[in-house]
Amino acid sequence: MSEGEPAEAALRQEKQFSDDIINSLPGIFYMLDTDGRYVHWNQRLCEVSGYRAEELARMRMFQLFGDDTAPLLLERIEEVFRTGESEMEAPLLTKDGRCIPYRFTGRRTTIGGRSYLVGLGIDISQRKAAEAQVERLNRERTAELAETKLLQSISAALIHQDHVEGLYQEIIDAAVAIMGSDCASMQVLYPERGEGGELRLLAHRGFSPEAAKFWEWVRADSRTTCGIALGTGRRAVAPDTENCHSMAGSEDLATAQQSGIRAMQSTPLVSRGGRMLGMISTHWRHPHQPSEQDFRLLDILARQAADLLERRQAEAQIQLLNATLEERVRERTAELEAANRELEGFTYAASHDMRAPLGRINSFSTLLSDKYRDRLDGDGLLFLDLIRQNATRLNILVEDLLAHAQIGQHNWDMRPTGVEGAVKVILHERSEDIRQSGADIRLDFPGPMSVNSNPTALHQILRNLVDNALKYSRQAQPPVIDIGGRVEQERCLLWVRDNGIGIDPVYHEKIFQIFQRLHTYSEYPGNGIGLALVRKAVERLNGRVRVESEPGRGATFLLELPV
Secondary structure (H helix, E strand, O other): OOOHHHHHHHHHHHHHHHHHHHHOOOOEEEEEOOOOEEEEEOHHHHHHHOOOHHHHOOOEHHHHOOOOOHHHHHHHHHHHHHHOEEEEEEEEEOOOOOEEEEEEEEEEEEEOOEEEEEEEEEEOHHHHHHHHHHHHHHHHHHHHHHHHHHHHHHHHHHHHOOOHHHHHHHHHHHHHHHHOOOEEEEEEEEOOOOOOOEEEEEEEEOOOHHHHHHOOEEEOOOOOHHHHHHHHOOOEEEOOHHHOHHHOOOHHHHHHHHOOOOEEEEEEEEOOOOOEEEEEEEEEOOOOOOOHHHHHHHHHHHHHHHHHHOOOOOHHHHHHHHHHHHHHHHHHHHHHHHHHHHHHHHHHHHHHHHHHHHHHHHHHHHHHHHHHHHHOOHHHHHHHHHHHHHHHHHHHHHHHHHHHHHOOOOOOOOEEEEHHHHHHHHHHHOHHHHHHHOOEEEEEOOOOOEEEEOHHHHHHHHHHHHHHHHHHOOOOOOOEEEEEEEEEOOEEEEEEEEOOOOOOHHHOOHHHOOOOOOOOOOOOOOOOOHHHHHHHHHHHOOOEEEEEEOOOOOEEEEEEEEO
8 A cells, every 4th residue: 555545545535524414414505616606516406406416517506597586696696705695595496397495595715715605505395385375375364354344344334325326336346356257237126027027237337338238127038147047046157158058049148249248147136034136246258167255255245235225124134244244354364363373383383393403413513523623624624614604503593483483372471570670681691792892881761660561572572672782883983772761651662772873764664574684694693583573572562663763873773562
């Protein structure tokens, strides 16, 4: 064996060791040069993307992204080499055309005098799916709430409105909104006309003058849906008039074709005593099958329309219906709150489940550093340090997410809590940070004051606001932080004021949204959760929080809490 062989063997072992570490990461690892080309990557990137190693070696990172996200990726890569770090969320485009949501991080590093980008990509498919599910539920519930409130407003109008003709049009407009239709009509029954009575057009929306004239009177033997519903006493639906046997060859079909109508339904208006009063119909310019939910809401509207036709005799029943609609509003509101709690529960569970693997990553990387640090070359040490730094940062993010989620997960023990005492506890906790920053802390409490709060929540709120003030006033000479409060009309007004960099008014609401940051991590470390946690906790305490600030003039965070 030559003298160089042991060294070469050791070098191979070190490289294998580094590769094993990289391949064990819970995501994809990549290292790019300044042109965005892959220099190094782990096996997970090959598995996820579907590209072989020799293919990745010839590719630039933007080639794994669609045309809509590739420009943003190039901006983030340039930002890393310019500022030192960046991150983004975007779908990764695989070789077989699939798009997988990922969160990508990047940091600049220097090896052998050359700059490189190293980063991790974490699959966020489950989080995106949960967010999409909750968003879909929110959209559905919001739409139902809007429709239900529309019905409620009509119900109230039925009680107080004397101008009946105006209410006909309101009902027609509501039918169009509920059913998503292009046209609608309302008819009243004249039972004394002919056999089975005739329907007269009261109001319509979207009919041509010719169609309105043709359907001004409709008999029970008419071939349209309102005639069929009049004859049977039941709802009639024609999802596609071109394929409706009952309408084939009729003047009704010809009129529908001339008007561009391809689908229609008619729902009888029946009195509370079971007497036929009229008809409400909706029409579409394309084939359409209404859903059961559409019909449930339309039935409520039909009930209101029937009551309108009997309005003087049915005021008591209308009030009952209004109460029913209010209950529907409460139910939909409760469902919205449940959907949001479901998202909070998912965030809590996901964050909680990530603690264990993160703990193992930290433990094993510390063990590797302690036992094998002297056996690693420069690249190995760099990769190991990057693993520990990113794991630590991710652990902080997980802990903050847990704190944010826990606000909505548990019942709070509410009791009178001293404000000035809570402030002093936080200042004692942050005494070393205050000493190092040289901050001048000024308290302004005219006397003892307490709020009806959960002590832990109040500490959490104040801790985040003090940390925020210390962070963004560190460049002031010296940093000055004012903390005070006073009682106004059974509300406690608290403030935390600094002389830091300030906030543009356009961002005064944005900063309270989770993950919203106005600066890079290297400028001001953080993860964009602190102020979101403050707002969520304050609102849970039946309070309010806002900020007053301008760029370069510091910031004042104002809290209003019940005493």
